[in-house]
Amino acid sequence: MPTASPRVTLRRLQESDVPMMLAMESDPEVMRHSTGVKPADEARRRELLAWLNEPQTDIGHWAIVADGKAVGWVSLTPLEDTGRIQLAYRLCRDAWGLGCATRAAAQLCDYAWQRLDAPELVAVVWPDNHASARVLEKLGFAFSAHAQHYGRGTAVYALPRPHEPAPR
Template sequence: MIVLPCFETERLVLRPRGLADFDACLAMDRDPAVTRYVQGPWTNPKEHTAFLRSRIEIDYGRGLGYWSIFPKETPGSFAGWVLLIPYDAVGPEVEIGWRLNRLAWGKGCATEAARRILLHAFEELGLDRVVADIHPENHASQRVAEKIGMTFHRNGLYGGVPCKCFVQTLSGFRGRQPRNTGV
């Protein structure tokens, strides 16, 4: 089993998601407002439990997986998760995604966590490209994608449902990073 690194940002702690986060993830997914734009077995307890367990236990490869998000000011409060995994869990492309419980909405947590995971993707893993498919009505997630430097690529389908496909490339990412001018 590959161990994922932990990360800290200005306001957040990101640690590999594990079974200790299981109940918090289940509760978050059962909130219809949270999963409004996401297909999944959220209303079937048996399927939902099996789906979540498999997503927690699978080995996605070196440096890939899910990170649980915790605010530094309330370290025991599960805010949600951010992922960097093979597209639709199978690849070959790598996708980034995020899901936060309602208490964390509108506070910049998704943007802050996703920025750190993109840094990991490009600078530590050496990926050339990261994608995100977002429901066309999920304007909040589209704004997060744009804030972390992703650009709209095309309209597409994900599981037969329309989506907006966003992409960030290594060169685009490097072009957005602050440069050390030596001053």
């Protein structure tokens, strides 16, 4: 019998999310298609706490909460020096394959259109991260280009702002 899809909500990251973030960053499988494994040590915990205490803006990181448990994060951040807004996400391994990334990212895309009036969103994917590419394609993102980001070759996906129906 298939398990029901978890209910996914978003909230800003908070101090209680640090253990979840440390667990993700120190998991080689989670970080295989990302910026690299980071040790779950006291120095990294302090870095995350300092980062969480920075003033919030309209963009940033949100916790992905599935059935009441934080299982990852989703973000809108500037894509390096491109002037574009990047959608990104990372989930704990036990949340993979449940649709959490797709539902969380869809909520943040809606936020970008409604709150930020963004003309488009982009996402970068390590070329062999097929699962992440599938999430983006489900959301309507299309492959745009190969480019260098974060010191390596990436596939860039783009999603233009949806057209709103003309008033009648």
